[in-house]
Amino acid sequence: MTDQALAGLPDKRQVAASFSRAADSYDSVAALQRHVGGELLARLPAELALRRWLDLGCGTGHFSRVLSQRFAGAEGVALDIAEGMLRHARPLGGARQFVAGDAERLPLREASCELLFSSLALQWCADFPAVLGEAERVLRPGGVLAFSSLCVGTLQELRDSWQAVDGLVHVNRFRRFEDYQALCAASGLQLLTLERQAEVLHFPDLRSLTHELKALGAHNLNPGRPGGLTGRARIRALVEAYERFREPLGLPATYQVVYGVLRKEPS
Template sequence: MKLICPLCQAPLAELEGGVGCAAGHRFDRARQGYLNLLPVQHKKSLDPGDNAAMVEARRRFLDAGHYAPLAERLAQLAAERAPQRWIDVGCGEGFYTARLAQALPAADGYALDISREAVRRACRRTPALTWLVASMARLPLPDASCQLLASVFSPIDWAEALRVLAPGGGILRLGPASAHLLELRQRLYDEVRDYAEDKHLQDLPPGLELAHSEGLEFVLPLTERQTREDLLAMTPHGWRVNAERRERVLAEPFEVRVAVRYDWIVKSGA
């Protein structure tokens, strides 16, 4: 499958050191193997996405196996759909992407994130995939080209998802349930707000509908300080609290609930 230009949507062809389109837009391939398809005019900051410290914290935490059950169920659900072509949007440092690739060995796989630091590390896990620094808001894929779009703790642009999904294809979303990391949030905030774990479904456009949903929950002991530090660093909570409250959370071991939901959201049409 040919990628498309994020600026003019024309097909991209291989060039020395990168790719380019007929309009003269050119994008470099890094020495690690990924393509940078995030033009400067599409960036909201100089270096968007997670920084190196956040990516490393997530890598340590995930590689230690703390969220392995989440990845394994995600891979099982993906394998049941048997897509010919799939993409992981907001792939981060590639932990879940690698599990998807193992479960879908015969499929054509793509992965992207706006964080260059994340993709730089991710592409080492599974070099055979097509790794991209790119935006979910402008997916560099042709219309109706994918049977599965995976999103793990990542925002989804529903219109773009609808565009790139083939009829009968779908979005495999892994997101937090209402009790996710509740004990951590209780330690961080004086008041913990409830939220609706299905709120994202209110934004579904015509042409997308929920076909399956299920949950997964388990208790995770946070016995090591490094584990607590990494978990805090890889969540939005890490930069929302002051130093005193943060240290209070990190000082002693505690258990936290991991609670997530999986949604399979399909594109209708023959």
């Protein structure tokens, strides 16, 4: 099965460079990322016993440190495509190894882990079937892939506001939830749970939202995005368009989060 979102996702070299630049600012604005990762941890099977786990897309290593505490005695590997994130994470510990690598071509042996944990990283992978295939290869029989990702509808308010201004691509594209359903079903892994949950953040103004996206390294990375500086008139028009969404708590920014837990069939 081909991944329908393949052509619309950013070049992974740009993703790596953007997140490397954001390594020092990421944790200061990562409240949603912490919440989503915690929700993913709560979805892990209760009976899971580990000798080795992989934090796939470890970022600054926050959840590597959480996993090392939860599964004391197990060997941890933290992997990320962004070298800057690994340089930030390595001195803080948590994993035994910190590895630069790609989720679509994992630098790990077959059947070497009981858990692949990946929170808010796989939305940047253009070839999701390859990610699932690598998970099946690397997991031991009975091992678990637990991931959170983002799907269509994420930052829809910002997307609609830009559409009203110039109709160009200013907001990152994401897969449809239905694509995650189809690809997981076709993966050869046993699907334990797959669900979508909306998380809404509120900001006092548009500048606060765009500052957070830049600090996370998750601002517009799409191919076909407009180049150059955005003029003042267009920014004013964008602010006016976004104000239509204002709620009592502020300007909403909706994230459509996908939670998936899959298991490799026991031998």
